[in-house]
Amino acid sequence: MFYTKLQVQCNTEFSEILMAELAEIGFDTFLENEDGFEAYVEEARYDAEALEIIKGKYADLTPIGFSFENIEKKNWNEEWEKSYEPIIVDDRCLIRADFHKIEKKYPYEIVITPKMSFGTGHHQTTYLMIKNQMDIDHKYRSVMDAGCGTAILSIMAEKLGAKRVTAFDIDEWSVINGNENLQINNCRVIEIQQGKISEVSINGKFDIILANINKNVLLDEIKTYSTYLNPLGLLLLSGFYTHDIDNLLQEASKYNFKELRRDEKEKWACLLLQLIGE
């Protein structure tokens, strides 16, 4: 069997939406790389016309490049594994796929099977979230993971001692892939739902909310996060650039958040906020 491998060159802000569009036309594995991402589809399901429609839809919004090659299935796993490197966050957490050999033990280890869901640790924002989570006391805390992708942050939360994690994502692939990853990592306290915060079922309040989504969704939802946090609860945000920090802080200040810490990696930002009294 042959697969078509498509290399998509695009601005990182468009990766997520383009992956979703390609998933609609049969692509089922996505891997981010320096230029954008790789997408794979069985050759028989490759639909050049549908791809042209997607190209046309985004042509005026952003420059996008597509190049493709056909790969035989026997080489396909090899190809995919070659381009998926393990990640070490801060010398404390190893994020790897199950086919990677473990060469050194780290205090934390997360196994992620990368499919189409965002969140393998390769993106700066996931890296920043994991790094900052490791400095937050999660023991016996209740945690919300908004926009969970592969559920990588939920898995980290459980490994750090969280007593319950409510995770959700608008993307149904995230629920499927997230649950696979929960199994591989022997997680017990995480529940994943599909939908936005206003659509999923949420019980009680939380000590920590993790939200790595994007600037616009965060600006819209900061108010809602404040209603789900216990007093002095923590909100860890990423998915936006350093130049968006002031905008987010201004919105957060309307709902009694104060900044505890900021971090950045290659222009991507991460903010740790705390809900203070009225």
Ligand SMILES: C[S@@+](CC[C@H](N)C(=O)[O-])C[C@H]1O[C@@H](n2cnc3c(N)ncnc32)[C@H](O)[C@@H]1O
């Ligand atoms: C930047 S990825 C982060 C994934 C993962 N949490 C991580 O840190 O790697 C953002 C995720 O949020 C999801 N998403 C986008 N808008 C959302 C919304 N309004 N509510 C919930 N999830 C959303 C996307 O489907 C995507 O999986």
